[in-house]
Amino acid sequence: MTDDAILQGCLRNDTTAQRELYNRYSPKMLSVCYRFAHHREDAEDMLQEGFIKVFSQIHTFQNKGAFEGWIRRIIVHTCINHLKKNKKFNESVDIIHATSIQVREESVPSIVQAKQVVECIRLLPIGYRTVLNLYAIEGYSHKEIADMLDIEESTSRSQYTRAKQMLEDILVKKKIIMRPKEKHNWLGVAAGR
Amino acid sequence: MERGFYKEDIEELLKEKSDQYKMYPSDKVWKGIHRSLHPNRKWYWLSLLLFLGAVGYYTFIEFITPSTSSKAISKNNPASTISKSTETTTESSDNKPAVIVPFGNPKQTASTSNGSVAKQRTFVLNPDNNDEGNTGVVINMNQPPMEPATTNNIDIPGNPILAFNQAAPVYDLDSRPVKELWQPDHMEGGAAAPEFSNQIFQVPAATSLTNPVAIDGSKLGENTHNAQEDNKRAGWLANNAVYELPVPKQKRLGWQLTFTPTMNYRTWRGSNYPSDVKTLPLAPIIEGDPEKLVNHKPAMGFEVGSNILYTLNKTFTLKTGLLFNFTRYDIQAYSSSNSEPATIALNSNWGIATGELTTYTRYRNFGGDAAENLHNQYFQLSVPLGMEVNLLGKDKIHVGIGGTVQPTYLLNRNSYLLTADYKYATEPSLVRKWNVNTSVEAFISYKTGDLKWKVGPQLRYQLFSSYIQKYPIRENLYNYGIQIGVTKTIR
Numbered sequence: 001m002t003d004d005a006i007l008q009g010c011l012r013n014d015t016t017a018q019r020e021l022y023n024r025y026s027p028k029m030l031s032v033c034y035r036f037a038h039h040r041e042d043a044e045d046m047l048q049e050g051f052i053k054v055f056s057q058i059h060t061f062q063n064k065g066a067f068e069g070w071i072r073r074i075i076v077h078t079c080i081n082h083l084k085k086n087k088k089f090n091e092s093v094d095i096i097h098a099t100s101i102q103v104r105e106e107s108v109p110s111i112v113q114a115k116q117v118v119e120c121i122r123l124l125p126i127g128y129r130t131v132l133n134l135y136a137i138e139g140y141s142h143k144e145i146a147d148m149l150d151i152e153e154s155t156s157r158s159q160y161t162r163a164k165q166m167l168e169d170i171l172v173k174k175k176i177i178m179r180p181k182e183k184h185n186w187l188g189v190a191a192g193r
Numbered sequence: 194m195e196r197g198f199y200k201e202d203i204e205e206l207l208k209e210k211s212d213q214y215k216m217y218p219s220d221k222v223w224k225g226i227h228r229s230l231h232p233n234r235k236w237y238w239l240s241l242l243l244f245l246g247a248v249g250y251y252t253f254i255e256f257i258t259p260s261t262s263s264k265a266i267s268k269n270n271p272a273s274t275i276s277k278s279t280e281t282t283t284e285s286s287d288n289k290p291a292v293i294v295p296f297g298n299p300k301q302t303a304s305t306s307n308g309s310v311a312k313q314r315t316f317v318l319n320p321d322n323n324d325e326g327n328t329g330v331v332i333n334m335n336q337p338p339m340e341p342a343t344t345n346n347i348d349i350p351g352n353p354i355l356a357f358n359q360a361a362p363v364y365d366l367d368s369r370p371v372k373e374l375w376q377p378d379h380m381e382g383g384a385a386a387p388e389f390s391n392q393i394f395q396v397p398a399a400t401s402l403t404n405p406v407a408i409d410g411s412k413l414g415e416n417t418h419n420a421q422e423d424n425k426r427a428g429w430l431a432n433n434a435v436y437e438l439p440v441p442k443q444k445r446l447g448w449q450l451t452f453t454p455t456m457n458y459r460t461w462r463g464s465n466y467p468s469d470v471k472t473l474p475l476a477p478i479i480e481g482d483p484e485k486l487v488n489h490k491p492a493m494g495f496e497v498g499s500n501i502l503y504t505l506n507k508t509f510t511l512k513t514g515l516l517f518n519f520t521r522y523d524i525q526a527y528s529s530s531n532s533e534p535a536t537i538a539l540n541s542n543w544g545i546a547t548g549e550l551t552t553y554t555r556y557r558n559f560g561g562d563a564a565e566n567l568h569n570q571y572f573q574l575s576v577p578l579g580m581e582v583n584l585l586g587k588d589k590i591h592v593g594i595g596g597t598v599q600p601t602y603l604l605n606r607n608s609y610l611l612t613a614d615y616k617y618a619t620e621p622s623l624v625r626k627w628n629v630n631t632s633v634e635a636f637i638s639y640k641t642g643d644l645k646w647k648v649g650p651q652l653r654y655q656l657f658s659s660y661i662q663k664y665p666i667r668e669n670l671y672n673y674g675i676q677i678g679v680t681k682t683i684r
């Protein structure tokens with residue numbers, strides 16, 4: 001089934017097409033949710049809410065961009081709205097300095113696993129993690145992030161800088177990456193390519 | 194997107210590995226999505242079927258089977274062990290047919306001076322049931338006495354059951370069996386007024402009516418004395434008071450209260466959608482039918498009403514009153530953090546754009562910071578003018594239809610309008626204050642004493658658009674629901 005056929009089916013509220021769309025995109029979208037969520041259960045709640053929005057808003061998709069990108073934007077917005085309902089998130093996202101995280105050193109993996117990277121991201125405090133997810137992975141600008149999270153643009157920038165530094169420490173401690181001696185080869189995996 | 198400020202290789206690693214990572218959701222996620230997209234309506238239909246089945250069954254029972262109320266009364270009365278032959282005289286007053294009783298001295302009323310027969314004066318027992326189809330008994334006092342009923346070999350003089358009727362002779366000229374009639378043993382003072390007494394003697398259950406019953410002589414004497422006293426009073430009534438009683442008029446006025454939970458939505462149409470208006474420099478042109486580009490949903494509302502009913506005849510009843518109607522539907526929109534300008538296209542009576550109106554709003558139809566569920570709510574006061582028509586039914590249960598035209602005043606004007614640039618904004622100046630609604634209904638009614646209950650489906654439709662003609666979209670509200678009503682006869 002092509003994306004266009006799925007789209008047409010979903011516009012007719014056809015269950016088969018909806019299921020096809022869900023099967024195609026839900027694994028990737030759940031991993032998006034998982035990076036924002038506290039637990040897997042939260043991630044599944046976000047995914048469910050997001051897909052309901054996708055299906056109910058599908059008539060507004062205008063074929064001007066990638067279908068996956070459109071779905072992803074809805075899912076990300078759903079995750080942010082979900083987090084905003086949590087008072088703790090609203091407080092943490094404005095905190096400039098987060099306390100350091102105790103990370104246990106592990107053996108060097110032969111292959112850098114995607115799951116390990118994602119789990120390392122999830123070790124970050126929620127405010128840092130959200131900004132890092134939005135900027136580094138989802139590709140939003142700091143201005144867009146500031147609008148989405150109701151924070152200053154400068155806060156978004158500083159949050160991201162600290163988040164990246166903290167993540168780098170975690171990845172080094174987990175021996176997923178090696179701290180670069182020189183800038184061009186600090187990434188262990190890159191050196192192995 | 195703004196990139197590169199902190200762009201380093203670690204970002205590439207994060208993006209690459211995050212995109213590679215996939216997780217498979219549990220089945221309950223899809224079930225939740227599916228349930229939300231395709232709500233299971235079978236319970237609604239089952240409930241409706243059950244309700245209609247119960248109403249149908251009850252209607253069938255009431256229409257097809259004869260009334261069993263007299264039997265029920267007999268069964269429920271522990272003091273009553275009277276045989277079938279007397280059950281017909283112990284009906285409750287609610288179910289008794291009207292009885293027309295003539296008055297006056299038959300000799301005086303038989304003829305007048307010019308030889309013509311004068312109209313016999315009458316009074317009516319059970320006047321509530323006095324209509325053409327329900328007058329069961331006509332009593333004629335001029336007929337010669339008949340022999341008392343001897344059905345079942347009842348020994349009349351010794352039978353206490355018949356001792357309660359010691360008044361004038363009463364004959365049934367209708368098709369009732371003769372056994373209901375009797376001849377008193379004696380009459381005193383020429384009082385000719387018949388009397389229907391509900392006095393019942395208690396007879397031991399094992400006693401057969403075919404055998405004489407031993408009766409306490411003192412009680413019988415007391416009862417005989419009471420009966421004579423009653424005869425005196427009835428004679429006085431017949432000679433003095435009852436002559437002047439008019440036949441009661443039919444009660445025509447009723448007061449009705451109704452409540453209707455409703456499901457509400459709207460129709461959208463118009464030859465000049467926002468996208469057709471080409472003279473809007475501020476608004477981007479978005480092609481397509483707005484109906485297909487917005488996400489609106491029906492919502493629950495209600496209607497309460499108080500009406501005055503005037504019964505013209507058995508079939509037609511006029512109706513007017515006051516209705517309060519709460520109608521609404523939902524709009525799925527997106528909110529932005531700041532208010533932004535929104536442009537409403539205006540057209541002339543000829544469908545040509547004549548202008549625009551700029552307002553500010555936080556709500557968009559496409560995209561935004563957060564999803565918002567807006568409610569377009571309408572609070573309306575209406576004066577229904579209409580009629581109810583009874584189509585079929587008898588006695589207590591009727592089936593009918595009704596319809597009203599309702600001049601309507603809108604109490605609030607803060608509903609959301611779709612702007613030409615597909616945002617939602619309020620603009621009270623474009624909302625119509627006065628409108629006209631129309632309503633049709635079908636109902637089944639059930640009468641208990643002075644109260645008449647009714648239930649049935651109702652459909653209400655707004656004849657004119659919610660907005661003035663300058664607004665390019667025409668919106669007509671409609672709602673449907675099950676109306677529950679009760680009517681009290683007042684005069």
